Amino acid sequence: xxxxxxxxxxxSGIGLALxxxxxxxxxxxxxxxxxxxxxxxxxxxxxxxxxSHPAAQVALLQMDTSSISSVLAAAQEVKLRYNRLDxxxxxxxxxxxxxFDVKGFFKGLFxxxxxxxxxxxxxxxxxxxxxxxxxxxxxxxTNLFGHFLLIRELEPLLCHAGRTSQLIWTSSSNxxxxxxxxxxxxxxxxxxxxxxSKYASDLLSLALNTHYNKQGLxxxxxxxxxxxxxxTYSILPSFPAILWTLLMPxxxxxxxxxxxxxSLDPQAKYHSLTxxxxxxxxxxxxxxxxxxxSDAFYEKLRQLESEVRKKLKEKQNVCSSPAGPxxx
Numbered sequence: 616x617x618x619x620x621x622x623x624x625x626x627s628g629i630g631l632a633l634x635x636x637x638x639x640x641x642x643x644x645x646x647x648x649x650x651x652x653x654x655x656x657x658x659x660x661x662x663x664x665x666x667s668h669p670a671a672q673v674a675l676l677q678m679d680t681s682s683i684s685s686v687l688a689a690a691q692e693v694k695l696r697y698n699r700l701d702x703x704x705x706x707x708x709x710x711x712x713x714x715f716d717v718k719g720f721f722k723g724l725f726x727x728x729x730x731x732x733x734x735x736x737x738x739x740x741x742x743x744x745x746x747x748x749x750x751x752x753x754x755x756x757t758n759l760f761g762h763f764l765l766i767r768e769l770e771p772l773l774c775h776a777g778r779t780s781q782l783i784w785t786s787s788s789n790x791x792x793x794x795x796x797x798x799x800x801x802x803x804x805x806x807x808x809x810x811x812s813k814y815a816s817d818l819l820s821l822a823l824n825t826h827y828n829k830q831g832l833x834x835x836x837x838x839x840x841x842x843x844x845x846x847t848y849s850i851l852p853s854f855p856a857i858l859w860t861l862l863m864p865x866x867x868x869x870x871x872x873x874x875x876x877x878s879l880d881p882q883a884k885y886h887s888l889t890x891x892x893x894x895x896x897x898x899x900x901x902x903x904x905x906x907x908x909s910d911a912f913y914e915k916l917r918q919l920e921s922e923v924r925k926k927l928k929e930k931q932n933v934c935s936s937p938a939g940p941x942x943x
Contacts, residue, residue: 617646617672619697619772623680623762624707625649626660629785629839633704634660638668646672646697650689650707652679680707680761683749683923690768699780700772703765705816706785708758710809712743740789741806749923752801754808759815763916764923766823774830781876782823782834786884790814792903797911815912817884817902822913824881825906833876836902838886 620637624630626649634647647664651657657675664673674696678689693700745753751760766773766782773780790813794805802811816836823834879885883899 617644618701619646619648619699620702620704621648621650621676621693621700622704622706623650623678623765625704626651626653626656630704630706631660631663633706634664634673635667638664638671638673643670646674648674648676648693648696650676650678652677652681652685652707678765680765681709681747681749681753681757683756683761683764683927686761686764687768687927690765693769694772697772699775699778700769702781702783703769703773704783704785705762705765707762708785708809708812709754710740710742711745711753713809714741714743740809742809743806744802744808751923752803752808754812755801755815758809758812759819760916760919762816763819764920767920773832774827776831779831779833779876782820782832784816784820784834784836786816786820786836786838787813788838788886790817790884790902797908797915800912800915814904817904818909818912819916821881821902821904821906822909825910826913828877833879834881835876835879836884838884 618641622630622634625634630649634649637645637647649657649660651660654675654677657677661673661675665671676689676692677685679685742754747753747756749756762784773782787810789810791807791810792814794802794807794810795814795818796802796811799805800811800815802808805811820834820836823832827834880899880901882902882904884902886898886900
């Protein structure tokens, strides 16, 4: 049976590069679904993939992870289309209103932290967040909570006796423990919502393994490196693009697709790296996370899930209730 693969944020950048790589390895053995917010861009991405792989099965799914109703509707559509889901790549994400600290950049150039700065953006990137119509912080909902709801909704497709399924999170070297606080998991207070959301995805991945491994579902975390996507170009100074491209490692996310999920370390982040000779390799690095915090975070997410579902149901009941006397 063909493997069913769903990729969020698949119309550009890392998501699109991953889809191209998947199809280049196994065109006939995949049913690939691109979950995207912008359907015009999604259609363009699909056409680009089919131009290189005309025999491929590539479907589109409209989904905005910053909208609870959109995620729930998309999940329902997935359950109607497929009876299984082998891989779910949780890649969609935003870094809104990024500010590049030029002073911090040049200060870092002449310090012992220069490698860390280039690898993670630490000390040179801040963001301004906002609130979505759902009443949640935008970065938290887009990068993490929307994906959490998607996983919860797709449990019937992901959890099957006798076979394994895999969740793969696109995290970041910018995921710092210092940016995340359990009591402020949405990062309402602070200037690093992106870093907080990525650290939160590291925590959630560990918790998901605790709760779902016995059902055949495994979760892993990757760091693709500081790759040149539209997001990256938008936050870096307007130096020649070739300069930045030479400084960044090459993307190698496909490696996890070839591994048995049960053989992967749930507390490791798999980094995509490039040697000085241009050779690509994967290096697992222990994440700065612990089981106690991950479990506590998972319970807080479950509580928030219950609250947003209740609010959504109440809103739907109001909309579907008959008009009162005197209405027209």
